[in-house]
Amino acid sequence: MDYQVILIENNRVMLERLSTVIQRTKGFSLVARYQRAGDALGQGAVFKPHIILLDIDVGENRGLIHEFAEAFQNAAILCISNHWDSDGASEVVKAGAKGYLIKPFSSEELVDAVGTFGKSGMAFGSKSLAFFSPKGKSGKTTLIANLALSLAQKSGEPVGIIDADLQFGDMAVFFNLTPKSTIVEATRDIKFLSPITLNSYFVPVPEMENLRVLCGTRKPEYAELVNIQSFEEMVRMALSLYRYVLIDLPPGFNPISVAAAELATKTYMIAMMSGGFELVHMRRAIEIFKAWPDFKTRLGTILTRVSPCNSAERKRLESILEYPISAILPNEYILVSAAANKGRMAVDIQPNTELSININKLSDDIIGLQGMRW
Ligand SMILES: Nc1ncnc2c1ncn2[C@@H]1O[C@H](COP(=O)(O)OP(=O)(O)O)[C@@H](O)[C@H]1O
Ligand SMILES: [Mg+2]
Known part of the structure; x- marks a missing residue:
């Protein structure tokens, strides 16, 4: 079965772009996409996602990671951002995210991210x-x-x-x-x-x-x-x-x-x-x-x-x-x-x-x- 993916991305253009990448990636299905994290929290559960890609460049979304982790216990939350920031990464991992991906990402990077972070998660306590x-x-x-x-x-x-x-x-x-x-x-x-x-x-x-x-x-x-x-x-x-x-x-x-x-x-x-x-x-x-x-x-x-x-x-x-x-x-x-x-x-x-x-x-x-x- 494909990985069921929910994509949350505030920027419309980026949302389109990343949706296309996910749809083209073998083994991945985009089951839902949202511009607002709150909508995903309210409606996303019916899709039984395996992966949630959460845009953390919107400040308030960082604060919702914990709620996502609680609401989607069978899903891996991967944060997506325009840039890498090691302090930020440590915070999101503490809140329950499994990994971090820089956008826009390619199919290959998506597959690698899930392979690397999917099982054990980002190294918290490294x-x-x-x-x-x-x-x-x-x-x-x-x-x-x-x-x-x-x-x-x-x-x-x-x-x-x-x-x-x-x-x-x-x-x-x-x-x-x-x-x-x-x-x-x-x-x-x-x-x-x-x-x-x-x-x-x-x-x-x-x-x-x-x-x-x-x-x-x-x-x-x-x-x-x-x-x-x-x-x-x-x-x-x-x-x-x-x-x-x-x-x-x-x-x-x-x-x-x-x-x-x-x-x-x-x-x-x-x-x-x-x-x-x-x-x-x-x-x-x-x-x-x-x-x-x-x-x-x-x-x-x-x-x-x-x-x-x-x-x-x-x-x-x-x-x-x-x-x-x-x-x-x-x-x-x-x-x-x-x-x-x-x-x-x-x-x-x-x-x-x-x-x-x-x-x-x-x-x-x-x-x-x-x-x-x-
Ligand atoms: N426990 C040891 N007993 C004997 N010789 C050792 C031991 N550990 C390393 N050596 C030898 O000492 C030399 C230097 O080791 P190396 O690990 O390259 O040290 P360094 O990285 O500090 O330069 C090498 O020839 C290595 O084979
Ligand atoms: Mg040496």
Whole structure:
């Protein structure tokens, strides 16, 4: 059976235009259309709609979303608007809408929107995780790739990775991906994108239906093309697509890592054990994050290549850092590099190693995290 659609659009010309698009879309039937939301609330129920497209550029319609959600419990409410606005999107989702579509939309965008938002709805309660390292070679990209896979498997929800290590991003290499578009194009185009179109800039990871990657720049000099404000807007939009957004950052404090940490639900600081100086650097970096009044919940720490990788060592390291450690990962060079060479991840091919077990534990903690920041 076709999706039964009710269209509510205040502007007559747009109403005609969108009606034609819906009628021409295979698998969709336009059962009723209204210029006024109040009329749809009063008369629409007899049509038993599956989808309600609600124009939210008319101010009063935003306030009616909750009533629509109550009156049409079997329908998905998708808001339609001339422009994307992340604060507005978070409000409409809280009120009961499932998604957001920019008008005028094409048949293809309508089908994609229903495919993306129809089942689970826009990610209300999504979490963004920024991965920061005081210095390079911390094991950060290895961790993110494995953690993302673990989150995707355990939660069954959509997970997105953003490779924002602008000069030397190598997430594509880890997953063996050949991207058509990267963070450069996504941030360049963001003003014209909606969540649905942004999704197509993320490359799907083969055999992992719910994991996608926005790959890094193709050349180090392209880093300059990424505007910080556009980057922030893009991350917020990605939160409406993915339940978990993991951001790989360049090492050190720089405009992009600071921006990502400021907007993320949680920032993890990562260092790889080698000699001891890394702990000194980490302690100094933790001091900087203490400027956040809520740093204790917003900042986590992870140490990689810890040996021996046990609770006594963890306690010892915590006492040096004077800060709790969220996870420790053992020295598993052969496993992580052999896996990444094949575009596979250690948590997938060797789920019973200590490395995989510790990453899976961290992913349980993240799934249990409270709160969201748009
Ligand atoms: N837990 C680990 N044990 C041993 N070697 C590791 C571990 N994690 C990563 N590595 C290795 O360390 C190097 C840097 O890792 P990578 O994830 O690229 O770090 P970064 O993204 O911080 O530069 C790679 O050669 C990787 O294989
Ligand atoms: Mg890296």
